[in-house]
Amino acid sequence: MAVKKNTSATTTKAHAKPEKKAAAAPAPTKAMAKVQKKQDTSDNEDSESGQSGDEDQEQDDEEEQEASNGDDNDDEEKSNTTFKDLGLMQPLVDACEQLKFKAPTEIQRESIPWSLQGRDIIGLAQTGSGKTAAFALPILQALWNNPSPMFACVMAPTRELAVQISETFESLGSTIGVRCCVIVGGMDMMAQSIALSKKPHVIVCTPGRLQDHLENTKGFSLRTLKYLVLDEADRLLDMDFGPIIDQILKVIPKERNTFLFSATMTTKVAKLQRASLNNPVKVEVATKYSTVSTLLQYYLFFPLKSKDSYLVYLLNELAGNSTIVFSRTCNDTQRITLLLRNLGFPAIPLHGQLSQEKRLGALNKFKSGSRNILIATDVASRGLDIPSVDIVLNYDLPNNSKDYIHRVGRTARAGRSGKSITFVTQYDVEVYQRIEQALSKKLEEFPTDKDAVMLLQERVAEAQRFAITELKEQHASRGKGGRGGNKRLFNADDNDRDDDSVQAGGYKSKSGAARGNRQGKKMRK
Numbered sequence: 001m002a003v004k005k006n007t008s009a010t011t012t013k014a015h016a017k018p019e020k021k022a023a024a025a026p027a028p029t030k031a032m033a034k035v036q037k038k039q040d041t042s043d044n045e046d047s048e049s050g051q052s053g054d055e056d057q058e059q060d061d062e063e064e065q066e067a068s069n070g071d072d073n074d075d076e077e078k079s080n081t082t083f084k085d086l087g088l089m090q091p092l093v094d095a096c097e098q099l100k101f102k103a104p105t106e107i108q109r110e111s112i113p114w115s116l117q118g119r120d121i122i123g124l125a126q127t128g129s130g131k132t133a134a135f136a137l138p139i140l141q142a143l144w145n146n147p148s149p150m151f152a153c154v155m156a157p158t159r160e161l162a163v164q165i166s167e168t169f170e171s172l173g174s175t176i177g178v179r180c181c182v183i184v185g186g187m188d189m190m191a192q193s194i195a196l197s198k199k200p201h202v203i204v205c206t207p208g209r210l211q212d213h214l215e216n217t218k219g220f221s222l223r224t225l226k227y228l229v230l231d232e233a234d235r236l237l238d239m240d241f242g243p244i245i246d247q248i249l250k251v252i253p254k255e256r257n258t259f260l261f262s263a264t265m266t267t268k269v270a271k272l273q274r275a276s277l278n279n280p281v282k283v284e285v286a287t288k289y290s291t292v293s294t295l296l297q298y299y300l301f302f303p304l305k306s307k308d309s310y311l312v313y314l315l316n317e318l319a320g321n322s323t324i325v326f327s328r329t330c331n332d333t334q335r336i337t338l339l340l341r342n343l344g345f346p347a348i349p350l351h352g353q354l355s356q357e358k359r360l361g362a363l364n365k366f367k368s369g370s371r372n373i374l375i376a377t378d379v380a381s382r383g384l385d386i387p388s389v390d391i392v393l394n395y396d397l398p399n400n401s402k403d404y405i406h407r408v409g410r411t412a413r414a415g416r417s418g419k420s421i422t423f424v425t426q427y428d429v430e431v432y433q434r435i436e437q438a439l440s441k442k443l444e445e446f447p448t449d450k451d452a453v454m455l456l457q458e459r460v461a462e463a464q465r466f467a468i469t470e471l472k473e474q475h476a477s478r479g480k481g482g483r484g485g486n487k488r489l490f491n492a493d494d495n496d497r498d499d500d501s502v503q504a505g506g507y508k509s510k511s512g513a514a515r516g517n518r519q520g521k522k523m524r525k
Contacts, residue, residue: 083137086112089144091175092137099171105130110283112138115259120280122273123261126292126405128413129285131231132168135259139202139227140173142257149199152227153252155207155245157235158379159184159356160363165231166204178202185209186356193217207236207244214251222252229259230272237268249276264402291405291439295412296419298446299432304425306453308339309460311395313453314421314446315345315373321390322366324374326407328396334474336395337375338467343459347373378403386410394422397431401438421446 083093083104104112107125115121115138125131139152156162166180181200183192185208192209196217203210203222213220230236236245258277262269265284273280291297302310315323327333330351340347348371350362359379365371367386374386378398389411398404404422411418422443424432436442 081109087116088112088137089141091144092140092172095172095175096133096137101133105134106285107131107283108134108137110285111135111281114281114283115257116141118257120257120277121259121261122265122277122280122282123259124263124265124282124284125261126263126285126409128292128409131261132165133172135229135231135261136165136169136172139229140169140176140178142226143173143178143201144176146226147201148224148226149201150203150222150224152202152229153210153222153225154202154204154229154231155210155236155241155248156204156231157206157239157241159186159206160359160379161232162204162206163360166202169202169204180204183209183213184356189213189216193220196220207241207248211244211248214248225252225256227257227259228252228276229261230276231261233260233262233269233272234264234266237266237272242268242272245272246275263406291408292412294417295408296417297408297422297439297441297443298419299422299424299443300446300448301424304427306457307395307423307425308336308464309453309456310423310448311336311393312340312343312345312456312460313448314393315340317448318391320372322369322372322388323391323393324376324386324389324410325393325395326376326378326398328377328398330377331471332396333375333377335467335471338470339460339463340373340375342463342466345373346371347375350374350376350379352377352379378407387413388416389413390418392418392420394420397422397424397428397435399431401435404435404438 081104083096083101084090086104086109088096107123107129111121111123111134115135121135123131123134125134135154143151154162154165156165162182162184166182169178169180179198179200180202181192181195181198181204183196183203183205185206187209189212192213196203196213197219214222230245236242258280260269260273260277260280300310300314311325325336325347327336330353333349333351337347337349348362348365350359350366354362362371362374363386366374392408392411394404394407398407408420411420422432422435
């Protein structure tokens with residue numbers, strides 16, 4: 001029998017004034033008590049909807065004054081909060097210490113106490129805010145109290161993010177013996193079926209491959225599922241996974257806990273929330289276009305013809321730093337990598353048209369420090385936990401402000417400082433101004449020595465010629481030449497679905513077409 005969903009969300013925000021009527025919930029920890037003080041229930045809003053405009057203004061003024069007076073006390077209380085205070089058991093507290101998690105982040109402080117009380121969660125937070133641990137820790141504690149196979153399923157938009165989430169679960173759950181299984185496209189279905197037959201506790205997956213196994217893997221189902229997590233929900237829906245998620249929701253238990261984490265609350269995310277969550281607590285610790293205070297953001301303006309010269313100049317000036325260079329297309333990512341290698345830079349590419357093995361290899365080399373320059377498309381701009389990135393260079397401007405936020409969010413993570421530098425040519429001014437407007441701030445120009453840049457032009461031009469030649473040889477070696485679908489694919493924007501179905505520039509994989517032909521095929525409950 002279907003369970004009727006109550007989709008009204010209880011909301012918590014930093015420095016919110018306690019309302020007259022708070023949501024009823026147990027409060028066994030300090031953090032839980034603090035969160036409960038900040039409830040903003042829809043019932044209270046309805047009861048006060050008759051207030052006059054003058055009364056509203058007076059109340060707003062009082063709230064601002066109280067928030068201002070309480071800032072110092074709140075900051076001191078937050079800095080003293082420990083993972084133990086959140087209600088976590090000692091083995092998980094010890095695991096956090098071993099991983100050098102010094103103190104809970106804001107999203108962890110605000111959401112974990114509610115999660116431990118069995119509530120559904122909508123978490124809205126900046127990238128790099130510790131969202132993975134925010135849902136992993138409560139799930140691991142629940143698993144310890146009630147161990148069972150297929151206990152939790154985490155859906156992520158990309159293969160790399162799925163792998164990293166699994167690694168986080170295994171690291172935090174090492175003391176309790178958690179078993180995880182990664183189910184993503186681009187990997188062998190049979191090997192994954194064998195892994196699923198061993199009944200792992202946690203499945204981390206991309207939606208399309210999970211759908212494949214629910215339809216085709218004998219004996220596999222999620223009928224014992226207790227927790228569902230939708231991570232990076234806004235990107236899951238941007239990549240058109242919505243219909244697949246809807247099908248999966250129909251065949252998993254309705255009596256479950258659901259955590260939905262997202263950087264933004266879009267209309268699509270709100271619709272998914274109503275379909276999948278029951279009376280959730282909404283924990284919001286970020287505004288739509290906010291960046292962390294430890295991030296220094298700059299821009300550079302120059303003519304298009306000097307773009308590569310400025311890139312080489314900056315990498316020379318910032319030598320020794322861990323740097324991600326964002327480009328718009330797969331083709332340009334390859335070209336820039338070859339250009340920089342010809343000039344002696346340890347660059348490595350990462351984009352959606354590399355094989356899964358090469359993508360994970362590139363990530364591991366960059367994370368280990370054996371290569372400290374990563375040339376990437378937006379496939380690396382969200383979700384990937386790459387520690388200690390010092391610099392982000394936007395070689396190409398992103399298509400919108402939201403993508404800008406996620407790109408620069410690769411640095412200045414977990415309290416560290418970082419820099420971002422955005423390249424602006426004569427053709428980018430309008431897009432750049434829209435980004436500044438969304439940020440509500442003017443970026444500073446990064447200081448450069450233009451004479452030094454000019455001195456690099458001859459060497460850079462020679463390296464450009466070598467790179468273009470090598471790129472043509474790479475295309476030819478794939479047997480597609482310059483006229484086939486491969487060229488269209490490499491010149492397309494990298495909006496990779498990171499599953500078996502990848503479509504760009506008129507190309508669609510056979511496995512993706514197969515999925516399209518079997519839409520509606522019944523999955524196992």
